[in-house]
Structure formats: structure tokens, C-alpha cells
Amino acid sequence: MHQPDTTPRHSIYYDYRVYPFSRPPEMDGHSLNHQVVIVGAGPIGMMTALNLAQHGIPSVVLEADNQVSHGSRAIVFTRRSMEILQQVGVTARILEKALPWSRGNSFYRGQCVFRMEAPDTPDSRFRPMYNLQQQYLEEYILDQVMHSELIEMRWASKVMAVEQDDNSVHLTVDTPEGEYRLTSDWLVAADGARSFVRSALNQRMEGASYSGQFVIADIRIDLDFPTERRAYFDPEWNPGNTVLMHREPDNIWRIDYQLPQGETPEQALSEASLHQRINAQLKMVGIDAPWELDWCSVYSARTLTLPDYRVGRVVFTGDAAHILPIFGVRGANTGLQDCQNLAWKLALHIKGVAGLDLVDSYSSERVQAAREIIDEAGKSTRFMAPPSKGYRLLRDATLSLSLQKDFVGPLFHWRTSRAHNYPDSSLNTAADNAVFASGPANGMPLENIQLSENNYLFDHLDNAFNLLLFNLTPVQLDQMQTLQANLRAEEIPINLLHVTSRPAEQAEPSVTQLVDISGHMRSAYGAGSGSVYLARPDHHVAARWLSLDVAAVKQAIDNILNKA
Amino acid sequence: MNSNLRPQELESVYDALAESLDQAGEQDRLYLVKVALCLANLTGDADAVLNSFRECLEDL
Incomplete structure (x- = not known):
């Protein structure tokens, strides 16, 4: 019988709760x-x-x-x-x-050699x-x-x-x-x-496993550093390797460092080894403060994927x-x-x-x-933990150059997880995609827009096909509502969002009115009067038209649903 | 455009590289890689750089 431990896990900052097993109907003969x-x-x-x-x-x-x-x-x-x-x-x-942040720092020989700033925008919540x-x-x-x-x-x-x-x-x-x-x-x-x-x-x-192993340790400590990612290359206490530091809520800091070649995870996680290395890292950054360990683990870098994510059912x-x-x-x-x-x-x-x-x-x-x-991750991994003599030489040369030459900055591979685009998806319909001057293209997720204070486009999206309609005439809006009613009758979820510079006093009940008097959203989306974006329930654009063609919108949805 | 060095310039480069390598001592490999990256960036021509990398692998 499967008996998971019913003791709450230990943590110095998080109160674990144990959820009880409850006997499912299948165990009492219900099929x-x-x-x-x-x-x-x-x-x-x-x-x-x-x-x-x-x-x-x-x-x-x-x-x-x-x-x-x-x-x-x-x-x-x-x-x-x-x-x-x-x-x-x-x-x-x-x-x-949570702690918001947007900057990352790479340190080498006591100097900040590269600073990454993730783009921010007032258009995002x-x-x-x-x-x-x-x-x-x-x-x-x-x-x-x-x-x-x-x-x-x-x-x-x-x-x-x-x-x-x-x-x-x-x-x-x-x-x-x-x-x-x-x-x-x-x-x-x-x-x-x-x-x-x-x-x-x-x-x-399928894919590759890298040989390097890394310790992750969470400690509670009072540190004055801002919430920014800190990467230390080739520190004196861990030559040739990389150490990362990250602030977490509750005064917890993540320290992440590579193990020397040949060391086992058990050795690395021994109390003596953890204390010695964490103290060495803190000393290097000029900190002499008490700390307490919460949790630690060892991981290895792997880049693997199944070739197909559906196997039968x-x-x-x-x-x-x-x-x-x-x-x-x-x-x-x-x-x-x-x-x-x-x-x-x-x-x-x-x-x-x-x-x-x-x-x-x-x-x-x-x-x-x-x-x-x-x-992309392979590139970051090859820089953090070079897998061969050649990669190590190039990494070391880049670090050495970084003290004086800015051009090597991008080689630090600060690229992080991004929203993926599906430009070649079979769900897309070409329509006017190529002729829009701006705005998210087919396959890209919609871009958020601040409509007014504490009011953003994404606040109004449903888990449905979201149709962004720009300055439609009353007749066009009526046609779209008819389409919406027909699709909803077939259990196809549709959300109509009318982006308008001339807000109606009495908005249509089945249409969300987004007021865009300044034309900011229209311009960000490269839209004119009558333009339409069709976004899937996961926000990715599947088609866009400079001017409304109701039959074409219907056809693009049919294409997604494989009914064309 | 022929951007090759004149013989005299090439000779100076030859000598300067030899002396710099001696000066780099045990770090001569690291030094060479730094030089390669800097020169690659200066050319602004990734194809030419990659082609040189291939050519230099020959006859080692």
C-alpha cells in the first residue's frame, strides 16, 4: 500500500499542510x-x-x-x-x-562585466x-x-x-x-x-545531458542586495565554475553552484561542504551575517524532449x-x-x-x-558549465575580454524563457497577416495594452476565441454578434472585444467595449477601422484582417477546429 | 576590395604575435582565443571568419 509520510515537511519559512487521502468511489465498487x-x-x-x-x-x-x-x-x-x-x-x-525584477548582473574578478535589463513596458500589468x-x-x-x-x-x-x-x-x-x-x-x-x-x-x-552537476541551496539571511539575478563567474573559491544568487520572498536567498569534477551529490550536500562553500560565497560578496539553511538539492543540466507529446490517449x-x-x-x-x-x-x-x-x-x-x-538553453549551459576543452577556452576568453570589451556581452547568454511563437502552425490563416505594419503577427501571443489606469487588454480576454474588432460600424458589429451567436450554439466559445475610439453609451451586452480614444491600441496593433485580430483561447494570434470579412473569420475558426 | 595586408604589415603582425605569445606564457592558448574573438568582431564578416576557422583546421 502506498503510504506517503503524513508529517508536514520541514521548512524554516513555509508551513506545510498535509492533505488527507479520501476514499474514491471506485474503491467502493462504483465504476x-x-x-x-x-x-x-x-x-x-x-x-x-x-x-x-x-x-x-x-x-x-x-x-x-x-x-x-x-x-x-x-x-x-x-x-x-x-x-x-x-x-x-x-x-x-x-x-x-512575489518579488518583481528585471535586471541581471554578471560578475568576474570583482567587477560587474555585463548587466542585463529585461525590457519593461507600461503596457503590461x-x-x-x-x-x-x-x-x-x-x-x-x-x-x-x-x-x-x-x-x-x-x-x-x-x-x-x-x-x-x-x-x-x-x-x-x-x-x-x-x-x-x-x-x-x-x-x-x-x-x-x-x-x-x-x-x-x-x-x-531525445537530446543531450551535460556532465556538470549543481547544488541549489536556499538560506535565510539578511542581505541588502536588490532583487536582481547575480551570476559570479570563476570565483576564487570555486575556480572555473559559476555561482548564481537570487532573492526569494521571506528573506530567503537561492545559492546555486557547480560541483567540482568527480564530487558526488552526497559529498556536496554534506553539512560541512555546504557550510564551507556558502560561507566562501558570502565572504566573496562581502557578507558576514548569520544564515540558516532551509532546503538543498543537486541537479544536472539536461536538454531532452519526447518527439511527440501525444501517445494514443x-x-x-x-x-x-x-x-x-x-x-x-x-x-x-x-x-x-x-x-x-x-x-x-x-x-x-x-x-x-x-x-x-x-x-x-x-x-x-x-x-x-x-x-x-x-x-537556446544549450547555449546558456555551455557558457555556465563548458562541456569540453574548446568551450571552456572560449568561455574563459570571453570572461577575460569582458573586463574591457563590451562586444562580448551577448555571449553571457542571459536570454530567458520567452513566449514562443507558432508562425508555421497549421492553425494559422494567412489572410492579411503579412501586410500589417505592426502588432502581433500570426502565431505570436497578443500584446498587452494599458487601456486606462489599472485596466489592461488581458483583463478582458476570455478562455475563448478572442476577436479584437477595431472601430466597427454598427452594421459590422451586428454581423459579428450573429456569428458569435451561431458559434456559441455549436459550443464554440467566442469573446468579442470592440476596440473603439467612439464608445457607445449603451454597450452591446455580448460585446466587451475597450475604449481607445487616444488610438494607442489601434496603433500598437497596426489596425484601422474594421480591422480584426483572431486570437486563440491561449492568446496566440491565428489570423488578422485589415478590414472585416465575416465569412473569412468564420473560415479561419473552422480551420482551427479542423472543420474547413 | 582587396583588404589583405601588405607584406611589410604582415611581417610586423607575424613578429608581434610571436612576441605576444611568448609574453602570454602558459596562457598562450587563452590569449589566442581572445585575439581570434576580437579579430572576428573587427571584420564584421561572420562567413569569412567561419571560413578561416575551417581552413586553419587543415594540415595541422
Whole structure:
């Protein structure tokens, strides 16, 4: 029987709560057929459930453990992730706790040799990056999950076997009260880097593993440094290696350093070794203050992805689908983009309004994104932890040059997780895409716009096809409402947003009116009167027209749903 | 445009590089890589640089 430890995990700043196992109906002889079962209650699994629930799709979430994440793990969330989290309503609590930042510093021989500044804009509700421990993020998402009647959390439920046929996936689940069988139309594997579902289905990942190993240690200490990322190259106490420092809420600092060649994780995590190295790092940055360890772990840099994220009726997402180096905050931030891409497609397929091709476009778009990330992350990893003599020489030469030559700055590879674009997606319709002078092109996520104080475009987007309509005539608006009614009758979710410089006194009830008297949004989107953007439920643009053609809009939606 | 060095200039480069390498001592490899990166940046011609990298791998 699966008996996870029921003692709350130890932490010097986070109060863990143990969630009880509750006996599912299947153990009392009830045979239920679920539409979606999600394995893994990490951020990606729970976000998938919330996103599906917004489309009215119920799900069961199985989690082998009975508490949120052990240790801080993913601590940096990008603006794009915040937009994804906003869609399911969990950003308010994140903003109360998380630390926003936009700058990174690279130090070498006591000098700041490169300073990265992530672009910020008043048009975004969110700053470029936020630091927050994963436990908090999971807690906030979980709170939202608990409020949903469509999501059933099953704690202390460990998947022991996975089988599938043409119509269903069958799971054997072990619990504190014994095993039971569970059947579902679809299974979403969000069970992390060591995914059991992935090995049970014999799925092999492709890519490379780097030899370097790294310690992550979270300490509580009073430090005066601003919330900026700090990278120390070739420090005297750890020659040739790299040390990273990051501020987290609750006065916690993440210290991340590479292990000397040949050292085992056990040796590296020994109390004596941790104390000696953390003290050496603090001494190097001129700090002599008491500190206390919260959590530590060892990781290795790997760049791996499954070649296909759908295997029959099982769909992989997050770290279960790919393993990416943490340099560049590419783990959870990539997973959040995955599950946002997946949920609406799976939901519309389950509802019978879209073909299987739509679900497969999740795989093609996100495998492509993972390959781009692997390429970018590989560059960061090769700089942080050079894998060969040649790479080490080039890295050392770059560090040496950086003391005097600015041109080597970009070689520090500060690139971080970004919103991925799908310019070649089969879901796109060319229409007038190429002739727009500005604005997000096909495949790109919509760009947020500040409409007025504390009022942004993304606040008005639904988990639906969002149609941005610029200064339509009353007749055109009427035509679009007819289209909306027809599509809604087919259970296709449509949100009409009328961006207007002449706000109507009495707005149409089924249309969200966005007032743009200054024309700021019109100009950012390269739009004239009658222009239209069609964005998918995950905010990515699928088509845009300089002037409205209702039949063409309908056709572009049909193309996405594979009904053309 | 022929941007090759004149023989006299090439000779000066030859001598200066030799002496700089001696001066770099045990760090001569690191020194050469710094020089290569600086010169690559100065040319502003990535194709020509990559071509030189390929050519110089021959006959080692």
C-alpha cells in the first residue's frame, strides 16, 4: 500500500499542510468513466485542470504525495507565465508575495562585466520576472482548484500501471487503503521529470545531458542586495565554475553552484561542504551575517524532449514531456505555456467541436517550442558549465575580454524563457497577416495594452476565441454578434472585444467595449477601422484582417477546429 | 576590395604575435582565443571568419 509520510515537511519559512487521502468511489465498487485524468498535482497538472474547467471539462487529479512541493524548486516566473496564471485567476495572491525584477548582473574578478535589463513596458500589468517559491505558487493554484466543482483532487494516489486501448486509458492506482482501477477517456501526464507514465509507456526522450552537476541551496539571511539575478563567474573559491544568487520572498536567498569534477551529490550536500562553500560565497560578496539553511538539492543540466507529446490517449506536458536546464528559467515557465496550449484543444476535442488534429497541433507546436528552448538553453549551459576543452577556452576568453570589451556581452547568454511563437502552425490563416505594419503577427501571443489606469487588454480576454474588432460600424458589429451567436450554439466559445475610439453609451451586452480614444491600441496593433485580430483561447494570434470579412473569420475558426 | 595586408604589415603582425605569445606564457592558448574573438568582431564578416576557422583546421 502506498503510504506517503503524513508529517508536514520541514521548512524554516513555509508551513506545510498535509492533505488527507479520501476514499474514491471506485474503491467502493462504483465504476466511473472520467473524461480526463491528470497525473501530478504540480503547477502544470493543476493549471491544466483549471484551464479545462474553464471550458466545462471535469478532471480528476492524482497526486502520489500529500503536500505541495518539497523546497522552493522553480522560483522565477516570467511575464508570460503571469499572463497565463491571470487567465485562471491566481495572480492576485502571487503579486502580494512575489518579488518583481528585471535586471541581471554578471560578475568576474570583482567587477560587474555585463548587466542585463529585461525590457519593461507600461503596457503590461506584469513586470518581466517574479521570484516566488514553488510551494507558494502551488498553494495559490491549489486554492483555486479547491474552489472548482469540476476538479477532484486525489492525494496520496500513486499510479502503478497505465494501459490504453482505442477508447480509454486504464490506470491502477495505489493508495493508503489499497489499489483500485480507474478509467478515463484521456490521460494528461504532468508527473514531472521522472514521469512514471512516460516510462510505463516506454517513451524515450531525445537530446543531450551535460556532465556538470549543481547544488541549489536556499538560506535565510539578511542581505541588502536588490532583487536582481547575480551570476559570479570563476570565483576564487570555486575556480572555473559559476555561482548564481537570487532573492526569494521571506528573506530567503537561492545559492546555486557547480560541483567540482568527480564530487558526488552526497559529498556536496554534506553539512560541512555546504557550510564551507556558502560561507566562501558570502565572504566573496562581502557578507558576514548569520544564515540558516532551509532546503538543498543537486541537479544536472539536461536538454531532452519526447518527439511527440501525444501517445494514443495519453498527452504529456511540462517536465514529463521535456527536461530543460534551469538556466534561463525554462522549466515551469515552459510547462505553463504547454498546459495553456493543451487545455483548450483537448477541451474542444472532448466537446466534439474539434477533430483530433487540434490535439495533435499541441504536440507539433510545443515540441517545436521545446526544440527551440533546447537550442537556446544549450547555449546558456555551455557558457555556465563548458562541456569540453574548446568551450571552456572560449568561455574563459570571453570572461577575460569582458573586463574591457563590451562586444562580448551577448555571449553571457542571459536570454530567458520567452513566449514562443507558432508562425508555421497549421492553425494559422494567412489572410492579411503579412501586410500589417505592426502588432502581433500570426502565431505570436497578443500584446498587452494599458487601456486606462489599472485596466489592461488581458483583463478582458476570455478562455475563448478572442476577436479584437477595431472601430466597427454598427452594421459590422451586428454581423459579428450573429456569428458569435451561431458559434456559441455549436459550443464554440467566442469573446468579442470592440476596440473603439467612439464608445457607445449603451454597450452591446455580448460585446466587451475597450475604449481607445487616444488610438494607442489601434496603433500598437497596426489596425484601422474594421480591422480584426483572431486570437486563440491561449492568446496566440491565428489570423488578422485589415478590414472585416465575416465569412473569412468564420473560415479561419473552422480551420482551427479542423472543420474547413 | 582587396583588404589583405601588405607584406611589410604582415611581417610586423607575424613578429608581434610571436612576441605576444611568448609574453602570454602558459596562457598562450587563452590569449589566442581572445585575439581570434576580437579579430572576428573587427571584420564584421561572420562567413569569412567561419571560413578561416575551417581552413586553419587543415594540415595541422
